[in-house]
Amino acid sequence: MANRVLVVDDEKLIVKGIKFSLEQEEMDVDVAYDGEEAFELAKNNEYSLILLDVMLPKIDGLEVCRMIREFSNVPIIMVTAKGEDMDKIMGLEYGADDYITKPFNILELKARIKAILRRSVKTVASSAPKVNSIKSRELEIDLESRRCFVDGVEKNLTAKEFDLIELFMKNPGKVYSRENLLRTVWGADYPGDARAVDVHVRRLREKIEPVPGEPKYIHTKWGVGYYFQ
Numbered sequence: 001m002a003n004r005v006l007v008v009d010d011e012k013l014i015v016k017g018i019k020f021s022l023e024q025e026e027m028d029v030d031v032a033y034d035g036e037e038a039f040e041l042a043k044n045n046e047y048s049l050i051l052l053d054v055m056l057p058k059i060d061g062l063e064v065c066r067m068i069r070e071f072s073n074v075p076i077i078m079v080t081a082k083g084e085d086m087d088k089i090m091g092l093e094y095g096a097d098d099y100i101t102k103p104f105n106i107l108e109l110k111a112r113i114k115a116i117l118r119r120s121v122k123t124v125a126s127s128a129p130k131v132n133s134i135k136s137r138e139l140e141i142d143l144e145s146r147r148c149f150v151d152g153v154e155k156n157l158t159a160k161e162f163d164l165i166e167l168f169m170k171n172p173g174k175v176y177s178r179e180n181l182l183r184t185v186w187g188a189d190y191p192g193d194a195r196a197v198d199v200h201v202r203r204l205r206e207k208i209e210p211v212p213g214e215p216k217y218i219h220t221k222w223g224v225g226y227y228f229q
Contacts, residue, residue: 003048004028008038035059054080069095092199155207168228177225
């Protein structure tokens with residue numbers, strides 16, 4: 001089944017170019033030109049990925065991202081015309097999975113989209129026995145449905161947050177540097193820096209830790225990185 005992507009930008013020529021390019025990759029593409037329209041489409045349809053511009057009429061992209069995160073874990077790439085690091089980090093703070101800065105090369109954008117879609121596709125079932133869930137004390141993740149539970153209550157994780165907790169829980173005690181996590185979870189070609197890791201780990205702790213400031217699952221090895229205990 002073809003991937004369905006929502007492209008949101010108020011510049012119609014940009015939207016037209018992205019739509020054409022993604023359709024050449026056999027993707028189904030819906031478009032929206034303001035935040036209100038984007039939110040309605042996201043609420044009433046299932047998408048494989050949303051490409052969401054920050055600067056939008058009616059509702060800005062960061063607020064749209066936050067609103068979508070209240071009911072969906074769909075991968076979101078934020079698009080910003082600004083180059084400041086804080087704008088990029090803010091996109092991640094609101095629950096985005098990645099960001100790209102205008103002007104961008106359409107080939108780079110397609111590569112980023114494909115990489116996220118590949119990671120989002122559920123692993124094809126094999127004949128070998130496999131573990132469908134991992135549990136540690138009150139924390140449990142379901143690997144097939146990519147759902148996370150703490151003491152039986154589901155926590156709404158983004159795609160990247162789930163990738164992180166899955167990696168940590170599969171490798172308890174192993175310390176991962178920020179650079180290692182960037183390569184493993186985001187991919188070797190990801191242009192961002194280690195602060196993206198810190199933002200995602202902090203958001204993940206806020207969702208799964210009883211006291212985020214005193215974590216009992218995801219610990220910091222000062223000067224090195226993070227590990228699961």
